[in-house]
Amino acid sequence: MPIFIDRRLNPKDKNLGNRQRFLRRAREELKRSIRDQIRTGRIADVDSGHAVPMPHRGTGEPTFSDARDSGRRQHILPGNRTFIPGDLVPKPGQGGAGSSSPGNTASEDDFRFVLSREEVLDLFFEDLELPDLVKLNLKQILAFKPRRAGFAATGSPTNINVGRTMRNSHARRIALGRPKQPELDAILLQLAKLESTPPDAATRESILTLREELKRLERRRKRIAYVDPVDIRFNRFDPQPVPNASAVMFCLMDVSGSMGEREKDLAKRFFVLLHLFLTRRYERTEIVFIRHTHEAQEVDEETFFYCTQSGGTVVSTALEEMQRIIEQRYPATEWNIYAAQASDGDNFATDSQRCIELLHGKLMRLCQYFAYVEIIDERESHIFGSTENGTSLWRAYSAVEQKWPNFQMRRIAAPADIYPVFRQLFARQPAMAKSA
The missing domain is CATH 3.40.50.410 (von Willebrand factor, type A domain)
Incomplete structure (x- = not known):
């Protein structure tokens, strides 16, 4: 049976579990550093930002590497005029050609976290809580205030949004081809002109045609309402809980x-x-x-x-x-x-x-x-x-x-x-x- 491992949340070449453990270790170190700084500094400084040094020890993620004292390896180092086969190449900082002086070695605190005022207070107050912080009735009963949350197809007539309703009506009338009033007025004007002229066979036929067209347009206008119930939109209000403590x-x-x-x-x-x-x-x-x-x-x-x-x-x-x-x-x-x-x-x-x-x-x-x-x-x-x-x-x-x-x-x-x-x-x- 195939086994699927989902690593979509993992960054490249990182393990999510190790990364989370690192963040937890860093958070504890940040809390400890904040407590030490506040204890030794001025109390007024608690309401400001802090730059917290993060010690290098214990912050690295577990990695796999080759054991240098086992296995057989052959390397070709171009331009080598110092070493011969069998020599050990010293690491930088451990003496030898790659060693560095004390003045240019990496410090214990490799990096710093610059925390804002809110972050400092969150860390300091994280494990504090006033006993019986909010009364029982305030925990169980919340006050609500209405908050605009778009539009709804149903609602109270007092909450009708006229602008959105008319836009919906206009779009529906265009899509369904509802006859406009100027079209009917033009047909009525033509009928009045034809009826005022001496009647003949062609005139009578034109009058019949225009009357049929007028009836068709009027029937269509009645079927396609100017404002239909499907056009109506109401302002929607969702109750938003408000802390009343x-x-x-x-x-x-x-x-x-x-x-x-x-x-x-x-x-x-x-x-x-x-x-x-x-x-x-x-x-x-x-x-x-x-x-x-x-x-x-x-x-x-x-x-x-x-x-x-x-x-x-x-x-x-x-x-x-x-x-x-x-x-x-x-x-x-x-x-x-x-x-x-x-x-x-x-x-x-x-x-x-x-x-x-x-x-x-x-x-x-x-x-x-x-x-x-x-x-x-x-x-x-x-x-x-x-x-x-x-x-x-x-x-x-x-x-x-x-x-x-x-x-x-x-x-x-x-x-x-x-x-x-x-x-x-x-x-x-x-x-x-x-x-x-």
Whole structure:
């Protein structure tokens, strides 16, 4: 029985399986290089293109070649005055006549991939996914909007396309030879002239002939309608699914005196990264900035990050302001609500319990996800980085984290910690059980 092998998709002298394995290896190398570059570079550079070097090792495709130490071969090398039979000809780069100096040898990184902004972000966010990204009702119910999709032979009378209908009618009348009105008018004019002249045998015969022709043309005009149902065309509209998932991101930050420029800079980088992540998954994303000391207020981005304010620290005021804004502008039935809070952990002594009440009471039921990032001193990272000990706010939020799976909290001490923490917060997770 004959065996057919389909190689139509294979390029010349290439094997498709090997080629796909090479692309998979290259993709993993690209992802690793992007992660290294972003980890060691500035976070703002994530939103730009990158040139990624691709190491030569492991990128070549498997090939078959003759074993030089087996078999018998005879070669005729014209112009040879150096070697005699039995000599081994050295390869370039291995010494001898063909060796090259270290300065002109091929480098380890043979080529580079120049990645655009979108490609960089795709690689970086490939294995990240916000838990419970879109609500269940938004996954099951889609909004549709009509999109022009040509013409149809059936439809609503309000959707008749007059131009296309008349073009079809005109083409059909020409093809079937429907008599035109000027032809009938010409025959009627001739009949009127003949009937006004004295009758004779020839005139009467001409009148009969013209009347028969007039009747034939009128019958044909009636059989071939000016506009036939087969000519009518309607505008066709296909329903196009429209993502109706909208997200709002609340940025909460302490701006009291304990939050210096270093702390604000780290918070801003985390907020920028989270906002960038959300905008790639929702068609519409809004951002709300709430800053607080002993009182909270909604501000613009410039005021949020750069304007100073004096006062104590009462975190619950920011949570209350967030709840008020949600009730006024962002109903949970229409918006996916995300919150990111940055603080150094400082809070009024008796206010942490109030924060727990606000989160347990309503906010965590409204939020898709709540991320709390506590910014600590670099000198304290080896003490508090892997322990549950910390400020009163950290201990209070630990109780919230135990009850609500959509609440996560981490510590940040330096810019290099932001990406690992971000990946921990938003890494793919198994389906989380709903809290009681």
